[in-house]
Amino acid sequence: MAVAQDWELDGAFAVRALIVDDEPLARHGxxxxxxxxxxxxxxxxxxxxxxxxxxILERSPDVVFLDIQMPGMDGFEVLRALPAERLPAIIFLTAYQQHVLRAFDVHALHYLLKPVDDMRFAAAVCRARDLIHSALKADMAQRVIKMLDRTTDQFASRFTVQAGSRIQIVIVDEVDWIGAAGDYVELHSNGRSYLLRETMSGLEQRLDPAKFIRIHRSRIVRSKGILELQSIENREFTLRLSDGSEHRSSRTYADRLERWLSSEGI
Structure with a gap:
């Protein structure tokens, strides 16, 4: 369950901070x-x-204390979901391995190791304060982007979709199936649907082929969600998924479905 707490705002303050951590004790600290x-x-x-x-999009904080390891959507994915021009100053909170810390050092990014040391915390706040009131903020954003490029996965792990005035995050591994919808694609996840402005071919390139199969020009399904296949004719099937939906494959994409069947030993 998403947990978020808003604080009352006071315009007299110079630095506006947001705290992001899945551990209540860490946030309290x-x-x-x-x-x-x-x-x-x-x-x-x-x-x-x-x-x-x-x-972050609603409040535009000056600095974010951002935990890296969080369930569902980690700190790196949070930053990838934000437009570059909306990136605040970041102080990473981490208990990560040494190779990740080296990535921060290479790009001169601020981080605090858990458990947090009071002196290092104070120094990080002072550096962030200086940063947000200078021309270095844009340079910091570019360093964050470069670091994310170095750590990014080959395939998408989440999609950011606009729903009215709200931004919705859809986790790729929770998507059951995807359908074409004019100039959009429709993501179906946990009983809900989300419109994303993308072509089916473009979206297919962003999905891990070990997890998703295109079975029709207007359908992509998550392979783990396939419960049953019923043969129709001419290498076509009706697929029943774990969410209860049914989809018809086409001969054009029969080779992909047959390769998956073979890999499953069917």
């Missing part, structure tokens, strides 16, 4: 430390990546 800085205002707390993206 950051809150207590930030209260020592009279020019820092806490504009919210988030316990997951999806609510963090929404809060």
């Amino acid at each position: 950051v809150v207590l430390r930030l209260r020592k800085f009279k020019d820092v205002e806490i504009v919210g707390e988030c316990a997951d990546g999806r609510s963090a993206v929404q809060r």
